Amino acid sequence: MARKTGSHSEITGPRIRDAALKLFARHGFAAVSMRQIAAEVGVQAGALYLYTPDKETLLLDLLRTHMDDLIADWVSADPGGAPVARLEAFVRFHIRFNLERADAVFLSYMELRNLGPENFAAIETLRRDYETRLETVLSEGAAAGIFALRDAKIAAYAIIAMLTGVNTWYREGGRLSRAAVGDLYWDMVRRSVAA
Amino acid sequence: MARKTGSHSEITGPRIRDAALKLFARHGFAAVSMRQIAAEVGVQAGALYLYTPDKETLLLDLLRTHMDDLIADWVSADPGGAPVARLEAFVRFHIRFNLERADAVFLSYMELRNLGPENFAAIETLRRDYETRLETVLSEGAAAGIFALRDAKIAAYAIIAMLTGVNTWYREGGRLSRAAVGDLYWDMVRRSVAA
DNA sequence: GTCTATAATCTGATAGAC
């Protein structure tokens, strides 16, 4: 049966989220109007409210989806087994995942402040979950005498910050391939925690 | 001679910059109105334009002052001499300076996008200057066989990102003192580049 | 499902009184 003209609910929703992600990352949440998002999608501003109750919820959906994907993808990528192998997998996974979703990563660090307290807390819980997964790998390696750490929690923070920093300078087609970047960072991380 | 009532040019200017820094960091540049800044200072919105030609220039002044101070303070703190001592001094300096100016650090990473192209380029030049100073210490240590590095530029990016990350989790009065944080990070940095 | 029109409010910036 022919679809009613102008009815595109299954594709307009994702297109709104894509446009909002791109514009929020580029200009900042507060600087982007609902009209700009609508124009990017090709609908009128009023139509957006069929897909989100308000602007903040649109941001929350983007952030929650990103954090859920991050954790789910790491759970899939985690090889388990020896702590050294798991740590190397984490380093390469984190760099790759964050480069592939640079806009969402930027939003997750910069626009949390535009969430209400309870939404903020929900995203923070997901971030803590991810950090704790790395911390656990480090702690297990330290307990096995493979890593020498003075503080597994701080080491996890330090490693994640270092890896996420790749997003601030890496440019596709530049001097280094993604694989070369992974090699360089794994070398530094490995030595920083090696026993 | 008695000052004319309501005339406070030497103190209102700094108070405007203080208020703008705090509000921009808390809510984002675009989300803060000139009226909010004025209210925080205790003047009317129109009075702000005696101190800044427009909102973007107010942001630019905050960012440029921050970067100028960062570089000048590191030049003062740099002990010179042995690369290991200089690197340790850099680690402790960067953590201390950034914790003392958390709002300005956050602004410098998040609100560059609200600057016009030429102002953006001016701030980026200052940031590159700071990064290059660390890179030079690393390169000299590598040339002397004291550090083992595969890429001094990437190592500088990695170290700066790791150290700046302290701002995202450190809370005054928490489990660790600032000195203890400096010790932990210096231990990790030292091992990540040691020959 | 999308559109147009609208409500109520806020925006950056300026002019002119004091």
Added chain:
DNA sequence: GTCTATCAGATTATAGAC
């Protein structure tokens, strides 16, 4: 140096036609 008043336009969100 600060205030009040104001301009011209943008803002989020909703109501109701189609």
